[in-house]
Amino acid sequence: MIHRWDVTPKEAISIQKSLNDKLIFKPFNKTPTYVAGVDLSYVNNKSLAVIVVIDSKFNVVEITYHIDKIKYPYIPGLLAFREGPVFLKAWQKIKTNVDLVMFDGHGIAHPRKLGIASHMGLWIKKPTIGIAKKKLVGTYDEPSNTKFSSSYLWYNGEKIGIVLKSRENTKPIFISPGHLIDLDSSLNIVKKYITKYKLPEPTRLAHIYTQKLKNKIIEKE
Known part of the structure; x- marks a missing residue:
């Protein structure tokens, strides 16, 4: 256990500042066998984490999820304290030896360089990448x-991410390394998993399954 989750916002910010020095950025040169995509959402005052694992041919080999009560308030920049615990419970159910994890969220493209992908990378000790639909911080030239x-x-004054046009006539996506991977490797890997859609397949599929689960939960309740 890296830290407690039941902390005040001030303590959470302090934890983030202390953890970002532990992040490791290095080239990821191998072709991954299994990549996981993570999507985190909310339904009926509960938090939902969905993890989809695909192989190198983009076949789904495993899907798991976890639902839990929301235990932390919504505070921009501190979403990992709201979403991290439910993701970690879903992660415990994964049976595949995943090589890399893509998150629907940010890596170091964060005010304290510790978005959900970076934060969770330290917990699971796997290479992680953040792929977000919106910018949290920073400036860029439009691709x-x-x-x-x-x-x-x-x-x-530092490069914290890459703004990628993954498809023509759509808004760009924001890619940033999480942990155990560098900026250029993050871009190269994400591009390999983009087909005709805006999002790379791991997080795109995770989002699809999240929506299906949410609909089932709503129907039951």
Whole structure:
């Protein structure tokens, strides 16, 4: 256990600042056998974490999820304290030896360089990447309207992410390394998992299963 979850917002910020020095960024040069996509959502005052594992041919090999009561308030920049515990419970159910995990959220493209992908990477000790639909911090030049055009996301004079046009005529996605992978490797891996859709297959499929589960939960209740 890295830290407690039942902390005040001030304590949470202090924890984030202490943990970002522990992040490791290094090239990820191998072709992953299994990649997991994570989507976190809410339904009926409960938090839901869905993990979908796919193989190198994009076949789904495992799906797991966990539902729990929401135990932390919504505070921008501290979402890991709201969503992290339910993800970790879902992660405990995974049986596949996953090589890399993609999160619907940010890695180091975060005010304290510890978004959900970075934070959870320290817990699970796996290479993690954040793929977000919206910017949290930083500035960038808009990529051209061609597939795979990109630009760097800058914050405090440092490259913290890559803004990628994953599809023409759509808004870009924001990629940032989480843990045990560097910026360029994060971009290269994400591009390999993008097909005709805006999001890479692991997080796209996780989002689809999240919506299906939410509908089932709503129907039951």
